[in-house]
Amino acid sequence: MSTQPIIEFRNVSKHYSGVDAVVGLSFTLVPGEVTCLLGENGAGKSTVIKMLTGLETPTAGTVLVDGKETQFSTPREARAAGISTVYQEVGTLPLMSVGRNFVLGAEPLKGFGPFKFLDIAKANRIALDEMRKLGIARVTNGNQLVGTLSGGERQALAIGRATYFGARVLVLDEPTAALGLRESATVLRLIEKVRDSGIAVLFITHNGYHAHATGDNFVVLRRGANVAQFSRGDRTVGEIMELMSGGEELARLLTSGEPLAAD
Amino acid sequence: MTNADLIADKPPAVAPRTSTPASSRLNSRIRSLLGRPEAGGAITVVVIYVFFAIVGQEGGFTTLDATASWLSNAAELGIIAIPLGLLMIAGEFDLSVGTVVGATSITVAIVTGYFDMSPWLGIGIAAVIGILVGLVNGIIVVRTKLPSFIVTLAMMLILAGLAIFVSSSITGAASISAAPTGAAKDIFAGEWNGFGTSIVFCGVLLVIATVMLQKTRFGNWIYATGGNESTARMMGVPTARVKILLFIGSSLGAVLVGVIQTLTFSNGSISLGSQYVFTGIAAAVIGGVLLTGGFGSAIGAVFGALTYGIVSLGVFYLGWDANLTQLFIGILILVAVFLNSRLRRLAVGRS
Numbered sequence: 001m002s003t004q005p006i007i008e009f010r011n012v013s014k015h016y017s018g019v020d021a022v023v024g025l026s027f028t029l030v031p032g033e034v035t036c037l038l039g040e041n042g043a044g045k046s047t048v049i050k051m052l053t054g055l056e057t058p059t060a061g062t063v064l065v066d067g068k069e070t071q072f073s074t075p076r077e078a079r080a081a082g083i084s085t086v087y088q089e090v091g092t093l094p095l096m097s098v099g100r101n102f103v104l105g106a107e108p109l110k111g112f113g114p115f116k117f118l119d120i121a122k123a124n125r126i127a128l129d130e131m132r133k134l135g136i137a138r139v140t141n142g143n144q145l146v147g148t149l150s151g152g153e154r155q156a157l158a159i160g161r162a163t164y165f166g167a168r169v170l171v172l173d174e175p176t177a178a179l180g181l182r183e184s185a186t187v188l189r190l191i192e193k194v195r196d197s198g199i200a201v202l203f204i205t206h207n208g209y210h211a212h213a214t215g216d217n218f219v220v221l222r223r224g225a226n227v228a229q230f231s232r233g234d235r236t237v238g239e240i241m242e243l244m245s246g247g248e249e250l251a252r253l254l255t256s257g258e259p260l261a262a263d
Numbered sequence: 264m265t266n267a268d269l270i271a272d273k274p275p276a277v278a279p280r281t282s283t284p285a286s287s288r289l290n291s292r293i294r295s296l297l298g299r300p301e302a303g304g305a306i307t308v309v310v311i312y313v314f315f316a317i318v319g320q321e322g323g324f325t326t327l328d329a330t331a332s333w334l335s336n337a338a339e340l341g342i343i344a345i346p347l348g349l350l351m352i353a354g355e356f357d358l359s360v361g362t363v364v365g366a367t368s369i370t371v372a373i374v375t376g377y378f379d380m381s382p383w384l385g386i387g388i389a390a391v392i393g394i395l396v397g398l399v400n401g402i403i404v405v406r407t408k409l410p411s412f413i414v415t416l417a418m419m420l421i422l423a424g425l426a427i428f429v430s431s432s433i434t435g436a437a438s439i440s441a442a443p444t445g446a447a448k449d450i451f452a453g454e455w456n457g458f459g460t461s462i463v464f465c466g467v468l469l470v471i472a473t474v475m476l477q478k479t480r481f482g483n484w485i486y487a488t489g490g491n492e493s494t495a496r497m498m499g500v501p502t503a504r505v506k507i508l509l510f511i512g513s514s515l516g517a518v519l520v521g522v523i524q525t526l527t528f529s530n531g532s533i534s535l536g537s538q539y540v541f542t543g544i545a546a547a548v549i550g551g552v553l554l555t556g557g558f559g560s561a562i563g564a565v566f567g568a569l570t571y572g573i574v575s576l577g578v579f580y581l582g583w584d585a586n587l588t589q590l591f592i593g594i595l596i597l598v599a600v601f602l603n604s605r606l607r608r609l610a611v612g613r614s
Binding site for chain 2: 075085087092095096100103104105106107109116117118120145147148
């Protein structure tokens with residue numbers, strides 16, 4: 001397996017008018033590794049996703065794809081480079097069937113000439129096969145509406161779709177945020193399966209436990225700044241949580257008695 | 264593992280189907296039937312028909328004449344409701360359909376009755392107007408992201424004003440007689456024992472729309488666009504093109520009804536079709552098209568149109584005050600929408 005990074009951020013910054021959303025961020029995404037991007041709300045995680053998916057361009061620094069300097073200006077370009085994003089909120093369509101959902105935008109057709117019709121049977125077969133590969137065995141009917149699936153199964157559908165259609169880099173935006181314990185475990189297992197298939201995973205989360213359980217590399221953001229980078233086993237869950245929230249700073253503010261900054 | 268398992272291109276099923284008890288299989292089949300978008304509409308149309316057939320039998324509701332009458336009316340509404348239903352599945356409304364019927368009507372009447380030219384010319388001009396209206400509606404909605412409710416409401420008034428202005432400038436009237444004969448009349452206004460050719464048009468449209476929704480890539484895009492537009496766009500669905508094409512389709516359905524009615528009555532009027540502003544949407548909704556988009560079917564819109572046709576004429580055959588028709592339909596819409604939302608919850612509910 002190649003260890004050449006697919007994506008490399010070098011000293012990347014993003015300024016909006018008057019706000020430093022991301023400052024001097026460097027990290028790599030390597031095939032077969034899960035990189036966790038950690039941070040509280042407003043830490044700059046969404047800005048990183050936007051720069052990875054072509055929705056925003058960095059104001060400083062360089063992004064390398066397969067070692068070559070690249071600038072994505074549209075989501076299409078990012079997708080063409082093999083970067084696929086699965087969003088927590090908008091991944092699937094509850095009132096469509098599993099099969100139709102899976103192949104959306106790349107529907108298999110059968111027939112000839114102008115008479116090309118959807119190959120629903122093939123769509124269902126692909127969807128169920130891909131979900132089974134990710135360990136989801138309960139879904140056995142491709143005509144089932146996605147609304148009847150659990151949160152974890154829906155994530156499996158979205159992730160399976162991304163990998164089936166050729167993703168090399170999978171960006172997961174808070175995939176466990178709205179899920180209960182059991183469903184979260186399902187998703188964490190999905191992430192491991194995807195990693196083992198040789199895909200570079202960027203797991204964005206504010207849950208230190210979930211990151212600690214699956215991550216190979218960790219990047220912690222706080223108010224746009226990269227406060228720590230380390231590898232699996234270097235830090236405990238408690239240390240990760242403290243880095244994310246700025247625990248030592250909070251403790252200092254609470255005990256020092258200095259007047260609160262009005263910002 | 265047997266040879267058959269090795270040859271089969273999918274891995275052996277985890278839970279063999281045969282282990283499912285027959286009763287639970289029947290149960291799940293009923294569930295999946297009830298989970299279809301048009302289930303509520305189908306139940307409604309049957310219940311309503313049986314009710315009027317029993318109570319209105321003495322009045323003659325079940326006679327061939329009465330049946331031909333309500334079926335022809337329902338077919339005309341269906342021609343509006345099917346393409347409008349597709350547009351609603353994609354998440355948009357079109358309130359301008361009623362005015363397109365009127366504008367078509369006056370156009371055909373002016374061409375045939377005032378200038379004494381071929382009805383085909385009038386139909387051609389009306390079709391161009393319809394395409395333009397749909398195109399403008401679609402482009403404004405897609406570009407500005409304004410609610411289609413407002414955009415098409417504005418279009419309804421603009422087109423009505425324009426049609427009256429043009430009509431009175433040319434002919435000095437807002438209602439003129441049309442004098443079409445020949446093939447156009449036979450095709451659009453022909454009848455057999457009172458059964459209008461509108462029924463054939465509606466049937467053909469139903470088949471086309473159903474195949475498109477269920478069997479084509481474009482159909483998948485319609486559902487996705489209405490289900491969640493940003494998701495659909497992210498998956499590469501050209502949602503703007505889908506919507507613009509469906510706005511055009513919706514207008515063209517109205518043009519067809521305008522032509523049918525004008526040639527049937529031999530009279531063109533701007534106010535023709537004004538009832539379709541809301542009856543088209545009502546029919547689609549009774550038939551299970553979700554107001555917020557993403558769910559529905561063409562046959563559902565037809566069930567809604569049939570229900571509407573039965574009630575409109577049925578009240579007359581019961582000997583009730585015709586003014587009660589609207590009251591009856593109002594209640595019906597509430598009940599049907601409630602039924603649909605319950606059935607949908609059943610379909611999406613965890614099994």
